[in-house]
């Protein structure tokens with residue numbers, strides 16, 4: 001049987017197109033962003049997140065990332081403004097990270113790879129449900145926050161990292177209540193935006209990306225904590241969950257806009 005997709009040499013990003021043809025589309029993510037090619041768009045408004053901490057439900061290790069899931073059965077935690085029309089519902093957040101501090105992000109900014117990248121995934125309720133939204137070009141909006149290793153680590157990441165102990169192996173899930181993910185946003189609201197895809201299979205091209213310019217700082221110990229997750233199940237040989245990032249994809253003539261000069 002075909003091995004399930006992953007990030008190893010036999011099932012990694014170079015082979016995803018064999019089972020997921022969209023992976024070779026012309027609006028794929030992530031991308032490299034070069035400031036010299038970015039267009040400042042003064043018509044871009046600022047984005048606003050109004051999240052209900054009570055919407056947080058669980059945190060899980062699905063063998064590919066660490067994901068926090070939110071109640072998205074009504075407009076409870078929403079993102080609006082910026083390049084978006086209407087209110088998009090927060091469904092989940094997750095991360096991508098490397099095997100060492102010098103790489104791990106999916107988007108690369110002026111050649112800089114960050115240690116990790118946090119994705120907050122929202123969907124457009126005008127398309128009924130998440131499954132319907134991912135068939136639409138304006139179906140999904142993902143806010144990307146870069147994690148940079150520094151000396152003034154963000155205490156707000158602690159809550160997620162403390163929970164890692166309880167979800168060490170694939171399939172483990174734990175309650176994760178009363179959590180407002182907007183505490184993870186940096187001070188600046190400056191962002192880049194472009195149209196792209198899920199960075200994992202099936203790679204549908206339904207995402208309005210909103211990438212925050214200012215990284216948040218984490219410590220090297222916090223990154224080590226993230227790397228202590230395993231992609232194997234409880235009674236399987238230990239395989240560290242690291243390098244769960246897709247390399248940059250061809251821009252294919254797309255425009256990347258900046259909300260800032």
Ligand SMILES: NS(=O)(=O)c1ccc(C(=O)N2CCCN(Cc3ccccc3)CC2)cc1
Pocket residue numbers: 119121130131134142197198199200201202203
């Ligand atoms: N890295 S990212 O680009 O931010 C990203 C965001 C979300 C997902 C995600 O949740 N996916 C991918 C597509 C949808 N599938 C299947 C599905 C589940 C429920 C109803 C319909 C389809 C779920 C898995 C993956 C990657």
Ligand SMILES: [Zn+2]
Pocket residue numbers: 094095096119199
């Ligand atoms: Zn992601």
